[in-house]
């Protein structure tokens with residue numbers, strides 16, 4: 001569930017943005033704060049933490065949203081707290097320029113990553129560790145924490161988001177690299193749960 005603590009009053013947000021001009025906060029980042037927070041560390045398990053991932057990866061996602069090649073987060077955008085920003089993540093991406101994609105990606109890449117505060121099921125995490133070593137580590141190194149892989153940060157990401165996005169990959173609802181497809185389509189529901197627990201545990205290291 002979305003917590004109300006992520007809601008920054010409009011005046012405060014405006015102040016923060018104008019103060020942030022010197023720190024290189026792009027003005028479009030204002031449109032991201034109600035879900036991802038200003039620092040990219042969301043406090044909603046359905047909204048990914050975007051701080052600290054590589055700018056290349058983050059920018060790519062904006063193009064993928066623009067193309068409608070991954071689910072558009074329409075439900076979240078329909079919530080009262082985020083009314084007026086856009087109809088969906090895909091529409092939001094269409095409203096931004098490519099220059100803004102680069103600025104936003106650079107800004108969020110510069111924010112320090114912080115693992116989500118969440119519980120871990122140890123048994124499932126150990127099962128997930130085996131699947132990860134076998135099918136994922138070659139591209140998501142160091143337990144899914146290496147930023148230089150340009151493949152997002154999995155270690156410490158919200159379990160809720162990881163589960164839904166892995167289901168999207170498995171079902172072909174999100175664009176993925178051709179070589180990742182055999183790995184994600186082979187996953188059972190239990191494998192997906194186990195991987196999410198494993199990445200949550202890796203985030204606590």
Ligand code: HEC
Nearest residue numbers: 028031032035046047048058061071073076077082104152
């Ligand atoms: C209404 C809530 C909301 C707003 C506003 C919003 N996002 Fe998101 N964002 C989401 C959700 C939900 C997802 C996950 C969508 C999915 O895959 O189902 C997401 C995913 C992303 C991703 C992909 C992350 C990953 O690990 O794959 C990026 C990058 C991103 N958002 C950037 C932004 C930027 C930049 C802005 C502001 C210009 C923004 N978002 C505004 C809710 C929001």
Ligand code: HEC
Nearest residue numbers: 057060135136139150151152153165177179180183184195
């Ligand atoms: C051949 C390399 C490769 C393999 C194997 C691979 N991945 Fe990926 N993965 C990637 C790349 C590259 C991306 C970034 C795709 C993009 O830019 O949209 C990615 C993205 C992801 C994301 C999205 C992260 C985010 O923040 O939205 C998840 C989750 C993921 N992979 C999980 C896995 C899991 C779990 C496995 C093993 C079952 C796996 N991947 C195997 C290369 C791979």
